[in-house]
Amino acid sequence: MTGIDWGFILNQTLARSLDLNAAVYALAAVGLNVHFGYAGLLNFGQVGFVAVGAYGMGLAITLWQTGPFVAVLMGIGFAVVFALLLGIPTLRLRADYLAIVTIAAAEIVRLLARSTALRNVTRGAEGLNEFIGPFRELSPFNPSLLYGIGPFQYRGSQFFAIVIGWVVTLLTLLLVWQLMRSPWGRVVKAIREDEDAARALGKNAYWYKLQALILGGVIGGLAGMVLAIGNATIQPDFFVAPLTFFFWLVLILGGVGRVWSPVVGSIIFWALITFVRNLGRAMVNEGLIPTSIMDTSQVDQIQFWIVGVALALLMVFRPQGIFGSREEMALDAR
């Protein structure tokens, strides 16, 4: 028995809180924040946008041999088309129609991507891999070296994507911040609260909702591209429905409708998950938790329970999230 290595756990916790996944989740949650936090759109299929963005970029290179920048534009284009497909038929209807359609559509994307019918295009469950070449060439980092400071050390092969991920995240925050202080943001927020009031004042609510759906969807698509570049692969079974709910969790943790909340939410989410997982493993290894109760592989499942409990506690004690405004929440009750 050497005791629990708190230094290691802390190191891991810090490192994972800024890792590739944290950036990807943050970015996807920024998109959700545009949808739900500002425009009031219920998107329960954000993972669909993430998938479509990744596949758009990947297919551009594997099918049409485009360069990396054109590929990214293709990813964006795919996300736009996906938003139009989901939005045009539903955004005139009640809010719940979009919710239902997005859940289904995200799952359809995944099933299509892994289907045998599209085997020649998407390579089924195996996924796309060859797209990574052009991005490797762009990367200034040596794949076999470690980069970073202090506990934040990342392998060169992923570091490029991590940097891109956070830079893109910050750029989208800037974009969202500017939009939401502009008259455009005012209209969108008005529509979130009362669509009819906005329409009576001459605003084309449908068109604004469509714009918001496209914007948040494209940001989700960017998350997918960052993920693909970081993992050097695009596999359909990564884009499963529960991912959308982790994006929601990240958003709610940070506080819905605040510019910075997806980033803070994602960092806390990943820190929490990593901490719980590593502490759990250490405790099992040290015999503090008998293997008759739990072994190390079960720790990985337990972590989500604990995150769930943490979220429930947050909702009890700080329902507006970390950044949210209690004042604004109180107005709902009136």
Added chain:
Amino acid sequence: MPAETATRADVLADVPHEPGAPKPDPIVVVDGMRKAFGGLIAVDVEHLEIQRGVITALIGPNGAGKTTFFNLLTGFDSPDTGHAVFDGQAIDGYRPYQLAGLGMVRTFQLTKSLTKLSVIENMKLGAKGQRGERFLPSLFTPLWRRQEEEIEERAMELLRRFQLDHMRDEYAGTLSGGQRKLLEMARALMVEPKLIMLDEPMAGVNPALTQSLLEHVKRLPAEEGATVVFVEHDMDVVRDISDWVVVMAEGKIIAEGPHSSIGQNQAVIDAYLGAHHDAPLDPEQEDEWLREDRLELGDVPPLREEP
């Protein structure tokens, strides 16, 4: 102001007091407009003209179809049949935002203040043709800052007039019911409407605020150049501010005229008091009724189920 009222009333002096009467300069003309909900015919207006530049009251028992008629005119609901012309332009099938763009703005029976926007943001939302409301220009503040300042100035002017300027940065959700009605009306004026349609603007407003609200409505034609149509149940209010009264019952226009002509109208009495009332009321009796609040029109349930 009396001079203004006099000229407004004069315009309608020669208009016959009958349903569908033609007006000298109508801003709205409605023809054969019908709307049924299942078996219930909510609106069935054969012909109606609304005179420009005056205040028209739309009255009728609860369920007469006034709100539905508003919805049909403003594009929030679509009629089964019928045509409407606004300011010389056919507006059939227009959407609410397009009609607002043409200058037809409404308020709602249940106030729709945007509670999580500040009072001033509520106001600024109303302004038309904002460059910063388009996606790409919104990204570059210099493209819309100047216009935003102008809009804010106009908004503050209106807020001062409606005595809400001290609340400018408060969430609209913190306002009282009456203040919200004021805000909603002021916000509608930000659209610079040619026609403003107020659905029960005084409902739920405490008496202290009613008077100031009434004064604002009265001044709209002169100060904003707006035509006003409003739904109201209180006959005192109708008498006080309307130049013309249109009475609806069971979806139909059953009477039109200045308020003085309405009280004696047999069809109106029937609609409010039941179909087989025989003795016509003279004006004095009518006043008596009103004073006793027996003709608080809205409180009388619809009488369509009468045998």
